Amino acid sequence: MPVIAGLALLRYSVRIGIPSGHPRIILVHSILVFPFVFLIARSRLLTFDDRLEQASRVLGANRPETFLNVVLPILTSSIIAGIFIAFIISFGEFTATQFLVTPDTTTVPIIIYNQIQTGLSPEISALATVLVGLMIVFGVVGDFVT
Template identity: 60%
Template sequence: MKLYEVAERFAVWLVAVIVLSLLLIPIVVIVLTSLTPNSFPTIPRDGISFQWYGEMLSNAGLMRALVTSFVVAAVAAVLAGIIGTVTAFGFVRSDIPYREELATFMLLPLMISPVITGLALIQFAARFELSSGYPSLILGHTILTLPYVFLIVRSRLVTFDEELEAASRILGANGLETVFNVTLPIISPTVISAMVIAFVVSFGEFTATQFLISPDTTTVPVIIYTMLRAGLSPEISALSTVLIAIMVIGAVISGALSR
């Protein structure tokens, strides 16, 4: 191997290590400070303690926020999965005019600031007398996560081998039977992966969510922000670590399903 090739490979690895370090060090610090035995978030030096996880579990407000986030994220992921998959089928399998232009509109929740989306949703909810809390949160999170499902499923359908569907029709199946017996079983890992990503995005959504919550339906990101206004605490680090773990698990599941 020539010297310049060695130098090039070393430079690539060095940049990769630096970038990964910048991404991971803040997360590692949060995890470590959640294990401190002190009453303020510091990196433990004289042993670790899980007392702040116990404090978190005994905090009724935090547990209620976790349940709210799970319920909202799960329902929003399912709704976004169904709507996004059906919409992706419509865009890929039909010859609607201005298809690409309309697809761009499907991505507006990704391009518009979440603050604007939150304001629009709260005005929509007020106009149609939709109560705050679960109804508004589920509607808002479904809209915010729908583009992710649409993009992922659409990309899978674009590369789908349509000869398999043609063979199904030749053997006597109609269009609906072909979709349910051939297409959906093949793309189901992609659909589930997209729903997992939607769940993760919903679980960590903060900016638009703060406009949609009610006193009894506060989500984890919002309650973390509320607690931060009173000062840093190892309990916040413990709750943040739980949030990180949920997102990492979701990312791993999504990656495994994609492969």
């Protein structure tokens, strides 16, 4: 699936004229993680009590105030969880990213893969250790937030 998605998104981005490099990588990764983030946010919205929003409106708040003071605090945990999930999925999306990188723009997984192909260096081992530490921190923070 990632190979097909990578090729299809590469072909589509070329067709609509998105420049290669960072814009194309950002667009493709956004498209790949959107379904996961949408499902997380949607699950929270399904349990959202509309009466809270109505009560805020009855008490005199306008739409922006209601959104900022009632809706956004309720959705914050799902938004943060979606950001974490999007980062992890995007970071691990190696196969589709292979089709999009250029010599000037690359991602950390591609750099790690290229370095491993030429030989394991201490820099890659240190980077892998830092990444494992970051994933543990994200997991712990994610448990406290959600």
